Amino acid sequence: MIDRPINRLRPICYYTGLIILVLNALQILPILTSVLYGEWPIVFAFIASLSIAALVAAGLMLAGAKDRYSKLSFGEGMVVAAGSWFLCMLLSALPYYFSGNYLSYLDTCFDVMSGLTTTGLTLIQDLDHVSNGINMWRHLLTFVGGQGMVVLTLTFLTKGQGGAYRMYVGEAKDEKLLPNAISTARRIWQISLIYLGIGTVALTASALVAGLPLDRAFLHGLWTYMSAWSTGGFAPMSQNILYYHSTLFELVTVVFFVIGSFNFALHHAVLSGNTKELRKNIETVTFSVTLIITVLLCTLGLMKNNVYPDAMAMFRKGFYQLISGHTTTGFMTIYAKQFYYEWGDIALFALTLAMMFGGSASSTAGGFKGMRTGILFTALKSEVRRMVLPESRVREQKYHHIRDIVLTDTVVKSAALIVILYVATFAIGTIAGLLAGFPLSMAAFESASATGNVGLSIGVTTAAMPAFLKIVYIAIMWLARLEFLSVFALISYLVRKAAQVCQKKPYSL
Amino acid sequence: MPKKALFFIITLALLLFPAATLADGNAVNSNDLIDHAKDYDQKTVVFEGEVVGDILMRQDHAWLAVSDGSNTIGVWVTAQQAEQLSFVGKYGVRGDTVQIEGVFHRACAEHGGDLDIHADSVSVLAVGTRVQMPVSRLVVILSIALPLPAVGLLLYVWKKRAGTRNDAIKMDTLPDRK
Amino acid sequence: MKEKIKTARGVLLEIGFSGALIIAGYAVSALLG
Numbered sequence: 001m002i003d004r005p006i007n008r009l010r011p012i013c014y015y016t017g018l019i020i021l022v023l024n025a026l027q028i029l030p031i032l033t034s035v036l037y038g039e040w041p042i043v044f045a046f047i048a049s050l051s052i053a054a055l056v057a058a059g060l061m062l063a064g065a066k067d068r069y070s071k072l073s074f075g076e077g078m079v080v081a082a083g084s085w086f087l088c089m090l091l092s093a094l095p096y097y098f099s100g101n102y103l104s105y106l107d108t109c110f111d112v113m114s115g116l117t118t119t120g121l122t123l124i125q126d127l128d129h130v131s132n133g134i135n136m137w138r139h140l141l142t143f144v145g146g147q148g149m150v151v152l153t154l155t156f157l158t159k160g161q162g163g164a165y166r167m168y169v170g171e172a173k174d175e176k177l178l179p180n181a182i183s184t185a186r187r188i189w190q191i192s193l194i195y196l197g198i199g200t201v202a203l204t205a206s207a208l209v210a211g212l213p214l215d216r217a218f219l220h221g222l223w224t225y226m227s228a229w230s231t232g233g234f235a236p237m238s239q240n241i242l243y244y245h246s247t248l249f250e251l252v253t254v255v256f257f258v259i260g261s262f263n264f265a266l267h268h269a270v271l272s273g274n275t276k277e278l279r280k281n282i283e284t285v286t287f288s289v290t291l292i293i294t295v296l297l298c299t300l301g302l303m304k305n306n307v308y309p310d311a312m313a314m315f316r317k318g319f320y321q322l323i324s325g326h327t328t329t330g331f332m333t334i335y336a337k338q339f340y341y342e343w344g345d346i347a348l349f350a351l352t353l354a355m356m357f358g359g360s361a362s363s364t365a366g367g368f369k370g371m372r373t374g375i376l377f378t379a380l381k382s383e384v385r386r387m388v389l390p391e392s393r394v395r396e397q398k399y400h401h402i403r404d405i406v407l408t409d410t411v412v413k414s415a416a417l418i419v420i421l422y423v424a425t426f427a428i429g430t431i432a433g434l435l436a437g438f439p440l441s442m443a444a445f446e447s448a449s450a451t452g453n454v455g456l457s458i459g460v461t462t463a464a465m466p467a468f469l470k471i472v473y474i475a476i477m478w479l480a481r482l483e484f485l486s487v488f489a490l491i492s493y494l495v496r497k498a499a500q501v502c503q504k505k506p507y508s509l
Numbered sequence: 510m511p512k513k514a515l516f517f518i519i520t521l522a523l524l525l526f527p528a529a530t531l532a533d534g535n536a537v538n539s540n541d542l543i544d545h546a547k548d549y550d551q552k553t554v555v556f557e558g559e560v561v562g563d564i565l566m567r568q569d570h571a572w573l574a575v576s577d578g579s580n581t582i583g584v585w586v587t588a589q590q591a592e593q594l595s596f597v598g599k600y601g602v603r604g605d606t607v608q609i610e611g612v613f614h615r616a617c618a619e620h621g622g623d624l625d626i627h628a629d630s631v632s633v634l635a636v637g638t639r640v641q642m643p644v645s646r647l648v649v650i651l652s653i654a655l656p657l658p659a660v661g662l663l664l665y666v667w668k669k670r671a672g673t674r675n676d677a678i679k680m681d682t683l684p685d686r687k
Numbered sequence: 688m689k690e691k692i693k694t695a696r697g698v699l700l701e702i703g704f705s706g707a708l709i710i711a712g713y714a715v716s717a718l719l720g
Contacts, residue, residue, distance in 0.1 A: 042600075048651035051658075051659040061666045062662070062669065065666065065670055068670075128599075129598055131600040131642075194698070211563065211565030211567060211571070237561075238580070239574065242583065243583075244565070255706065258704075270700060271693065271694045272694075272697070273693040273697070275696065292711065299716060307616065308622050309616060309618040311717040315621075315716035317621070323708070323709075333622075338546065
């Protein structure tokens with residue numbers, strides 16, 4: 001029997017600290033990379049950053065160690081998820097800040113949030129001269145952010161500890177691949193690592209064919225894989241994927257970023273032998289449909305403006321950018337401004353729409369998610385049928401996701417609310433862009449890119465953009481990645497705590 | 510009549526502006542090339558910048574990535590032209606500065622729609638060199654002073670965790686918090 | 688061993704699905720572009 005009341009702040013602190021520790025411990029990899037290449041200033045930058053992160057993490061864990069076995073509520077799980085993402089942004093930005101590759105601390109925070117949310121918009125300066133250590137960190141953050149730092153940390157927890165599922169849900173995944181959250185987290189990592197092996201080999205080979213020397217081919221292969229799988233969009237060179245001038249390299253990136261945009265539950269099913277799931281799943285079906293529609297619209301728009309000279313160019317520029325946007329990857333084979341000066345409104349509209357639709361739920365992708373688009377469309381179909389058919393003929397509507405699921409009003413409501421939140425976020429981002437002086441097509445495009453955690457840029461995102469716009473985009477990327485609820489939970493928690501402190505309530509947490 | 514003539518002259522001057530940039534050998538900058546790609550398409554341009562990244566050999570040709578500080582443009586050169594280069598820019602290295610004269614393509618049909626320059630001539634203006642990268646004194650101090658305390662604190666946390674492991678048994682009797 | 692075969696088959700299928708989307712995209716570019 002427990003005598004003392006449990007301080008709820010403690011488990012929150014403990015797990016937040018643990019997550020910060022686990023994520024930033026990965027700085028060891030960039031350190032090793034920089035040592036290998038003799039990039040000594042960068043080695044110092046990382047050692048300093050890692051030490052600071054470790055001190056903060058240890059402090060938080062110390063504050064909360066006593067009550068770490070106390071099970072978190074769903075709300076608290078969300079506070080941990082949103083809180084760790086925010087604090088990790090501040091701490092993981094230190095290597096960038098100390099490296100001298102950024103013009104301000106705000107810019108470094110922007111890039112960390114962009115990496116962790118697998119957006120891919122960047123404010124880095126002189127990327128073509130950036131150290132291998134910093135590039136390793138950029139791509140590693142994207143890879144881990146895609147899976148989720150909570151998911152990463154859960155893989156190291158012992159079972160039954162702390163309400164793992166509650167934190168897992170806080171990070172916008174709710175698929176139970178396996179009976180408990182810790183096994184699920186481990187299975188997610190297992191799947192990611194299997195593809196890490198295959199993808200790195202494939203991209204390294206493609207980079208070699210493209211003409212890179214072996215060591216750089218490997219680094220570029222590894223980094224591009226991490227960026228593709230996590231549908232991130234960062235690339236080691238400023239020209240992004242255009243740098244390689246290689247159809248083969250581009251095709252391989254498409255294969256892996258499309259697969260990377262799939263739901264982890266789908267991966268788990270298909271890789272466990274349930275191959276039929278690939279064609280029955282609501283998300284693969286929805287994605288295929290929305291992809292074809294947006295590709296058609298985009299191609300028509302590009303044709304109308306005579307943007308590309310032949311089929312191959314149309315495919316490597318039009319289709320590539322479109323599928324990169326739809327999967328919310330953000331790889332580019334054209335320059336940002338070319339969207340604005342060359343593509344024309346129809347093609348830009350198709351691309352903006354594709355970015356908002358996004359990839360699959362419980363994946364590394366962003367946007368509405370195919371699950372919601374599919375659910376809402378199915379609900380619409382069902383409503384129309386109900387209106388048209390006589391009462392007796394109406395049966396319950398189902399959709400297929402691993403199992404056949406009944407389409408209840410609750411499911412539809414939940415999907416609709418989140419879609420509305422995405423649209424509202426997109427609107428706010430667009431307004432911010434307009435206030436900053438950009439024309440509508442640019443403001444809307446970049447806002448869709450941030451909201452969908454895409455990373456395609458039409459030229460708005462530069463170090464020169466106003467600070468308030470950077471802050472708005474950071475907030476949007478964060479909210480969108482965590483699908484709003486955890487951030488709302490965090491803010492509400494902080495507001496309540498602040499109110500309690502102001503009213504000098506007795507110390508009940 | 511004078512107004513019409515003036516209008517005509519100004520229009521002509523504006524149309525010829527890109528040509529003016531090209532004709533007298535002044536280098537065009539990359540922002541200009543990208544923003545006015547339609548105007549520069551298929552025209553001969555002069556472009557200067559640093560060779561960065563890698564020289565991607567493709568049989569008897571190669572790709573150079575040339576950066577003028579604002580953007581990096583892909584330049585298609587012959588293997589021979591590529592041979593004159595000694596340094597490519599990366600961390601700690603400033604690459605050769607080159608002057609490229611060649612045909613600019615907004616969406617090159619030969620190269621799958623890539624924005625590129627097919628070089629007629631490549632001249633090395635300045636050979637590259639290794640560069641000492643700056644280190645901030647603050648960073649060095651932090652990286653020497655902080656690791657030990659950090660490790661120390663982590664070890665302390667580790668020990669404390671071990672000490673409170675017994676609480677787990679007591680916790681199991683608690684009802685689930687909603 | 689059976690698990691590995693299932694995994695390998697699954698991976699190939701996912702790659703194949705991805706490839707199918709790419710081919711569809713190329714078809715649209717070729718037919719319209």
